[in-house]
Amino acid sequence: MNKRYNVEQILQDMTRALRQRMQARGIAEPVMIGIHTGGVWIAEELHRRLGLTTPLGGLNISFYRDDFSRAGLHPDVKPSNLPFEIDGAHLILVDDVLYTGRTIRAAMNEIFDYGRPDSITLAVLAERSGRELPIQADVVGVRFDIDPHEQIKLTGPQNMQLEVVQSL
Numbered sequence: 001m002n003k004r005y006n007v008e009q010i011l012q013d014m015t016r017a018l019r020q021r022m023q024a025r026g027i028a029e030p031v032m033i034g035i036h037t038g039g040v041w042i043a044e045e046l047h048r049r050l051g052l053t054t055p056l057g058g059l060n061i062s063f064y065r066d067d068f069s070r071a072g073l074h075p076d077v078k079p080s081n082l083p084f085e086i087d088g089a090h091l092i093l094v095d096d097v098l099y100t101g102r103t104i105r106a107a108m109n110e111i112f113d114y115g116r117p118d119s120i121t122l123a124v125l126a127e128r129s130g131r132e133l134p135i136q137a138d139v140v141g142v143r144f145d146i147d148p149h150e151q152i153k154l155t156g157p158q159n160m161q162l163e164v165v166q167s168l
Helices: 007-024 038-050 102-114
Strands: 003-005 031-035 057-059 090-098 119-128 139-144 150-155 161-166
Touching: 007 038, 007 119, 007 139, 007 161, 031 038, 031 102, 038 057, 038 090, 038 119, 038 150, 057 102, 090 102, 090 150, 102 119, 119 150
Parallel strands: 031 057, 031 090, 090 119, 119 139
Antiparallel strands: 003 161, 150 161
């Protein structure tokens, strides 16, 4: 049986946590980057709710994955779009699910190819057990300790739904 979660409430909680974190760190004008695809959906919502004025960036980390040679190039790989200066910026990096840590590692590799930010705050809608790299999120919407045969699925971007489903 699939379990569904209230994305609206999770986004409200994440918005509040990001505001508090930015305020506590004295960061007035962060820039936000969403990781393609689900991370961009979440980032669009958080960007709007936080009232950020700098355009939202989008990152496609396909070429930076350490499993690229095994997985190959997906036919709809689009370039990243970072419409702001990375050097000296305070970034909020957003993804939908943090699992092994490999996507975040790849995203940071790409970000540093564009420049050197002053800080990166990682915000994820969902975090699950099974980390392979020592990466942790600063803001987490919901944490799951699920079995290896289960996965977290986000559908959207309209009427986003988050659920835990059985893997095939």
